Amino acid sequence: MSGHSKNDLALLFFNSVEGMSQKKIAEMLDTVGEPGEILGRLGAFSAELTDILGAPLYNLLKDLNNADYKRRLLDGLRAQNASFITFLDGEYPDSLREIHDFPIILFYKGDINLLKGDLFSIVGTRNLSSYGRRVTREFSDELSRAGFILVSGMARGADTVVHKTALENGKPTVAVWGTGIDVVYPSENRALAEEIAEKGLIVTEYRPKIPPMNYHFPHRNRIISGLSHSVLVTEAGEKSGSLITVNYAVDQGKNVYIVPGSIYSPESRGANKFLKKFQGAIVTDINDILEDCNRGEKSKAETGIVLDIVETLIVNELQKGEKHFDELLELTGLEVNKLNSILTSLMLSGQIEDTGNNYYSV
Amino acid sequence: MLSKVTSFGLDGIAGYEAVLETDINAGLPSIDIVGLVGPSVKESKERVRAAIKNSGLEYPIKKITVNIAPADIKKDTSCFDLPIAVGILTASEQIIGRFYKDFIIIGELSLDGSIRHVNGVMPMLISALQAGFKKFIIPFDNANEASFIEGLETYAFKTLSDVHSFLNGIGKFSPVEYCSYAAVLRHVGTNYDFADIKGQAKAKRAMEIAVAGGHNILMIGPPGAGKTLIAKSIPGIMPSMTFEEAIEVTKIHSIAGILNSDGIVAVRPFRSPHHTATTIALVGGGHKSKPGEISLAHNGVLFLDEMPEYSRHTLETLRQPLEDKTVTVARAMRTVVYPSDIMLVASMNPCPCGNFGSKTQKCSCTPQVIYRYLSKMSGPLLDRIDLHVEVDGVAFEEMYDGKKAESSESVKARVERVRGVQRKRFENEPMYTNSSMGNPQLTKYCKLKPASEKLLEIAFKKLNLTARALTRILKVARTIADLDGFEDINNDHLSEAIQYRSLDRKYRLV
Numbered sequence: 001m002s003g004h005s006k007n008d009l010a011l012l013f014f015n016s017v018e019g020m021s022q023k024k025i026a027e028m029l030d031t032v033g034e035p036g037e038i039l040g041r042l043g044a045f046s047a048e049l050t051d052i053l054g055a056p057l058y059n060l061l062k063d064l065n066n067a068d069y070k071r072r073l074l075d076g077l078r079a080q081n082a083s084f085i086t087f088l089d090g091e092y093p094d095s096l097r098e099i100h101d102f103p104i105i106l107f108y109k110g111d112i113n114l115l116k117g118d119l120f121s122i123v124g125t126r127n128l129s130s131y132g133r134r135v136t137r138e139f140s141d142e143l144s145r146a147g148f149i150l151v152s153g154m155a156r157g158a159d160t161v162v163h164k165t166a167l168e169n170g171k172p173t174v175a176v177w178g179t180g181i182d183v184v185y186p187s188e189n190r191a192l193a194e195e196i197a198e199k200g201l202i203v204t205e206y207r208p209k210i211p212p213m214n215y216h217f218p219h220r221n222r223i224i225s226g227l228s229h230s231v232l233v234t235e236a237g238e239k240s241g242s243l244i245t246v247n248y249a250v251d252q253g254k255n256v257y258i259v260p261g262s263i264y265s266p267e268s269r270g271a272n273k274f275l276k277k278f279q280g281a282i283v284t285d286i287n288d289i290l291e292d293c294n295r296g297e298k299s300k301a302e303t304g305i306v307l308d309i310v311e312t313l314i315v316n317e318l319q320k321g322e323k324h325f326d327e328l329l330e331l332t333g334l335e336v337n338k339l340n341s342i343l344t345s346l347m348l349s350g351q352i353e354d355t356g357n358n359y360y361s362v
Numbered sequence: 363m364l365s366k367v368t369s370f371g372l373d374g375i376a377g378y379e380a381v382l383e384t385d386i387n388a389g390l391p392s393i394d395i396v397g398l399v400g401p402s403v404k405e406s407k408e409r410v411r412a413a414i415k416n417s418g419l420e421y422p423i424k425k426i427t428v429n430i431a432p433a434d435i436k437k438d439t440s441c442f443d444l445p446i447a448v449g450i451l452t453a454s455e456q457i458i459g460r461f462y463k464d465f466i467i468i469g470e471l472s473l474d475g476s477i478r479h480v481n482g483v484m485p486m487l488i489s490a491l492q493a494g495f496k497k498f499i500i501p502f503d504n505a506n507e508a509s510f511i512e513g514l515e516t517y518a519f520k521t522l523s524d525v526h527s528f529l530n531g532i533g534k535f536s537p538v539e540y541c542s543y544a545a546v547l548r549h550v551g552t553n554y555d556f557a558d559i560k561g562q563a564k565a566k567r568a569m570e571i572a573v574a575g576g577h578n579i580l581m582i583g584p585p586g587a588g589k590t591l592i593a594k595s596i597p598g599i600m601p602s603m604t605f606e607e608a609i610e611v612t613k614i615h616s617i618a619g620i621l622n623s624d625g626i627v628a629v630r631p632f633r634s635p636h637h638t639a640t641t642i643a644l645v646g647g648g649h650k651s652k653p654g655e656i657s658l659a660h661n662g663v664l665f666l667d668e669m670p671e672y673s674r675h676t677l678e679t680l681r682q683p684l685e686d687k688t689v690t691v692a693r694a695m696r697t698v699v700y701p702s703d704i705m706l707v708a709s710m711n712p713c714p715c716g717n718f719g720s721k722t723q724k725c726s727c728t729p730q731v732i733y734r735y736l737s738k739m740s741g742p743l744l745d746r747i748d749l750h751v752e753v754d755g756v757a758f759e760e761m762y763d764g765k766k767a768e769s770s771e772s773v774k775a776r777v778e779r780v781r782g783v784q785r786k787r788f789e790n791e792p793m794y795t796n797s798s799m800g801n802p803q804l805t806k807y808c809k810l811k812p813a814s815e816k817l818l819e820i821a822f823k824k825l826n827l828t829a830r831a832l833t834r835i836l837k838v839a840r841t842i843a844d845l846d847g848f849e850d851i852n853n854d855h856l857s858e859a860i861q862y863r864s865l866d867r868k869y870r871l872v
Binding site: 129266325338341342345357 | 561562563564566567583584712719720724725728729752754817820821824825842845846853854855856857858860861864
């Protein structure tokens with residue numbers, strides 16, 4: 001990686017040392033000087049550095065300050081097909097630099113230029129209900145089609161749906177991890193991670209080999225909101241981490257959108273509670289967001305499918321809300337076999353969806 | 363003096379002729395029973411002695427030796443009590459004449475001289491009849507079993523002293539009367555009727571299809587949704603058993619000792635072993651090579667409630683019997699083949715807590731837990747289940763008020779008709795139902811029109827169906843077409859069949 005400046009490489013070095021925290025690096029830069037300068041003359045700043053870092057850490061820095069160690073750092077990243085940027089880089093997004101406690105270094109895989117794009121975060125619970133799944137899918141679908149680059153955290157549930165939907169639409173997507181760039185978490189998303197690295201971007205502030213720790217994820221949420229101009233929550237239970245993202249987004253002055261859920265569903269309790277606080281954030285239609293972002297209205301696609309009377313009746317009824325199989329049976333007066341086959345053909349033409357437990361909806 | 367009495371023993375599901383020789387001679391008073399006998403037969407000497415004495419007869423104070431031939435079959439049954447007693451009575455000349463030689467004698471004795479019920483009388487009688495024997499003496503409690511077999515002269519007794527009188531030609535005893543199967547069939551009914559199940563229209567329709575085509579079926583739904591009730595009603599819509607089928611079932615139930623008081627099983631069995639059932643309990647075995655639940659459910663329904671809770675190994679052992687429709691229980695002493703032609707009905711919750719996909723309850727399971735739960739059902743086993751149907755709680759009770767659903771009787775009539783259609787179709791094939799179709803039959807009997815092929819193709823892509831699901835859909839569509847009385851499968855049939863693959867469609871976790 002030849003494109004890195006002396007300062008970048010110095011920050012990579014400092015960041016790589018066990019025991020160095022973001023806070024210590026920041027303090028060092030504030031009181032001592034430029035990172036490249038410090039690294040070049042470690043001995044000269046011994047008094048100031050021992051003061052900030054403590055003697056053991058300072059000695060460790062001195063021990064590791066050799067060409068071999070630094071080369072291994074870069075080789076390690078190269079082997080992973082990964083690279084890094086620091087806050088001193090031109091490529092570092094301004095939107096992120098503006099937030100409190102911004103990461104001084106970002107490791108990445110994929111196309112770093114995506115960070116300059118029109119980034120939109122969509123987050124939600126890990127335990128999606130069928131309602132939440134549908135909301136997440138539909139909004140991800142519409143927003144990625146509208147040209148936004150979707151940002152999420154690649155966690156189970158909503159995040160995964162977001163990334164997958166974007167990729168299915170042939171659009172790039174950005175995943176912000178809470179682990180080292182070479183640690184895929186959750187492991188079942190390995191294939192997804194590879195696809196995102198290829199067609200989109202993965203970023204993380206954690207140095208390689210850092211395993212997932214539960215406190216990483218709330219912390220990295222500030223990057224998810226920080227990178228983008230807007231954050232959408234599709235479904236959030238009472239303790240969902242996506243609510244932390246909302247809090248960050250509000251602090252950072254981003255647009256916040258929240259989709260309300262059923263008042264009975266525990267998986268919607270968190271989102272609904274936040275909606276009481278941020279009433280302007282309510283989103284009930286994709287056009288709410290598109291208009292807000294000056295994208296104009298979603299064009300009503302002409303389906304070109306001609307429905308017969310019974311099919312129209314069913315679709316019209318379902319537009320009022322989801323219905324149980326038995327309700328539809330009562331409504332249409334059809335035989336079970338006939339209703340079954342009509343429902344299948346409506347599902348195949350994409351008019352309705354089977355939402356589980358014999359419920360159907362448009 | 364020496365005497366010879368004929369009896370019958372059971373080896374697996376078939377009976378064998380056992381000859382009991384009794385020799386009474388001078389010597390120290392004792393009794394020895396030889397001929398590879400197990401504890402049950404060894405203990406019978408105590409029962410026999412007490413029974414003879416308490417019947418007011420004389421127990422010879424001499425050396426008694428009983429040999430049970432053939433001596434190379436292990437005998438561990440109490441049904442030789444009565445023949446041993448008769449042997450002693452004849453050898454000691456308390457029963458006079460040769461009349462007793464005409465009879466096969468079977469029965470267990472009680473200390474007071476009464477004759478007790480024994481297991482497996484029906485298969486013994488049938489084997490004996492095939493071997494050319496016609497006259498029998500059996501316990502009174504087993505009389506019903508004998509009454510259904512034509513061409514027997516069976517006498518059923520309550521006490522040893524009655525047998526003693528009968529064999530001596532004293533008193534008047536009449537043989538067990540023949541009772542036709544049709545007469546029993548007329549008065550049997552099931553306790554569970556489809557008419558009593560409110561709503562659940564989709565599940566009921568799926569059951570009808572499953573029974574009509576002999577398909578195995580899986581119900582998915584939260585606890586308390588009514589899965590068990592639906593399963594219990596299945597025997598009521600299955601076609602009535604023919605006499606031969608009933609005899610097959612009765613033989614197995616007789617061996618297992620669970621035969622009802624009718625003496626014949628006229629209602630298709632419904633077995634629902636608990637999920638802690640061991641492999642042996644399910645497929646059969648043990649040192650006596652007893653039939654397992656899968657054989658007890660022969661010609662009926664094996665219901666596995668909460669299927670993923672069964673041990674994986676136990677479930678896997680079901681695969682071969684489901685395919686072959688027989689189960690071979692091989693043990694060191696003997697190998698027994700039991701029939702196991704069953705309809706498998708399984709039920710499961712959508713996840714361990716049961717609330718996955720629920721509208722009102724929170725599911726507390728993580729995706730991995732659900733994944734692990736579902737993966738308990740291996741692919742090869744799921745392969746043998748053609749229909750999946752979701753069953754949910756009755757949410758709209760008021761909707762069904764005052765409405766009477768269709769009764770099992772009329773559903774059964776349709777099922778019988780469709781079974782007839784299939785019998786005709788597979789006249790020259792080694793199968794009876796659509797579910798047993800292999801690839802050659804699928805291409806022959808499930809030809810699709812171009813429009814239907816197109817539909818299947820779209821469904822395959824849109825609904826993420828597996829290749830595995832495709833043949834299942836075809837078979838089920840064939841049965842649906844049969845139910846509707848169509849020669850060819852059309853789009854309607856195919857579309858409906860697609861509805862019954864919910865496990866393929868929905869439980870894909872993102």
